[in-house]
Amino acid sequence: MxxxxxxxxxxxxxxxxxxxxxxxxxxxxxxxxxxxxxGEKIKLVHFGTYEPAQRAARHRHNPQAPSQKVLVPAHTVPIFKFAKSVKSRFKQ
Structure with missing residues (x-):
């Protein structure tokens, strides 16, 4: 959809x-x-929770030059976790 x-x-x-x-x-x-x-989270009862998550800084290989390492800085990403009641509906 x-x-x-x-x-x-x-x-x-x-x-x-x-x-x-x-x-x-x-x-x-x-x-x-x-x-x-x-930096706040949103909880929708019986549906799920939106929240910001911190990702630590890390080194990654440059796909265009595999021998070169690039530092990816720490950053925040949005995540969504479904409520257990929603997950259980898919198991049925």
């Missing part, structure tokens, strides 16, 4: 226009990104 399909499905399920459903989805995505950039 791509973004336009999701907007169409949201509109159909909620009775919103596609325009309003699209605005909602854009706002939802922006809110998640802004919250993660602040």
């Amino acid at each position: 791509n973004k336009q399909e999701m907007i169409g499905e949201l509109a159909a399920r909620t009775g919103l226009s596609k325009r309003h459903a699209g605005a909602f989805l854009d706002s939802y995505q922006s809110l998640i990104l802004e919250t993660l950039k602040k």
